[in-house]
Amino acid sequence: MPQRRDSQAGGKSGGQAPFGTALTVEELHGAAQLGPEEFEARYGNGFLLVTAAGLESPKGTTTQLLLDGIDEDPAEHTAGLAVVVYPLRQRDILGGHLVTLGRESTHDIVIPDPSISRFHAFAKQGAEGEFLLQDAGSTNGTTVNGASVPARGAGPPVRLKPGDTVRLGQLESTFTDARALQAFVLQAGG
Numbered sequence: 768m769p770q771r772r773d774s775q776a777g778g779k780s781g782g783q784a785p786f787g788t789a790l791t792v793e794e795l796h797g798a799a800q801l802g803p804e805e806f807e808a809r810y811g812n813g814f815l816l817v818t819a820a821g822l823e824s825p826k827g828t829t830t831q832l833l834l835d836g837i838d839e840d841p842a843e844h845t846a847g848l849a850v851v852v853y854p855l856r857q858r859d860i861l862g863g864h865l866v867t868l869g870r871e872s873t874h875d876i877v878i879p880d881p882s883i884s885r886f887h888a889f890a891k892q893g894a895e896g897e898f899l900l901q902d903a904g905s906t907n908g909t910t911v912n913g914a915s916v917p918a919r920g921a922g923p924p925v926r927l928k929p930g931d932t933v934r935l936g937q938l939e940s941t942f943t944d945a946r947a948l949q950a951f952v953l954q955a956g957g
Contacts, residue, residue, distance in 0.1 A: 882936030
């Protein structure tokens with residue numbers, strides 16, 4: 768089971784990790800060798816990928832982002848990016864059906880960015896296994912592909928698809944599924 772690294776709201780006090788509950792691509796490399804079903808059982812099937820340019824980056828988390836579908840030399844098309852991964856999973860199985868996202872350490876997904884509200888948004892899986900995202904009345908809002916995500920009670924949740932750009936406050940991320948994340952981690956080489 769992955770080691771959880773929780774942080775206090777927005778800080779690194781007490782030796783807490785600057786990424787909150789995120790995992791680095793390097794931490795996922797060993798698990799990426801698992802079969803697809805086992806990888807998904809361990810980490811879930813929804814992820815937000817954030818380049819560390821949007822967060823504080825500790826030394827030693829740089830990965831090479833390899834672009835898919837390029838027949839030329841990949842070294843000509845790579846960018847050194849520190850990528851962190853936020854699995855959209857509940858920390859406590861008994862916690863209900865929502866995955867909460869926010870700056871406070873009590874949430875399932877802790878993102879220590881000052882533009883993220885203490886309780887920013889929540890996600891849940893729909894009947895077909897898709898992820899639905901809803902803003903929790905955050906100060907700086909939530910968007911998917913540039914369109915605002917309504918707050919609870921102000922409209923329906925937004926369905927996420929792999930490749931969607933999700934912005935929480937000022938933090939931009941990419942939503943992906945387990946299959947694509949596993950392929951990315953293997954390609955990046957950890």
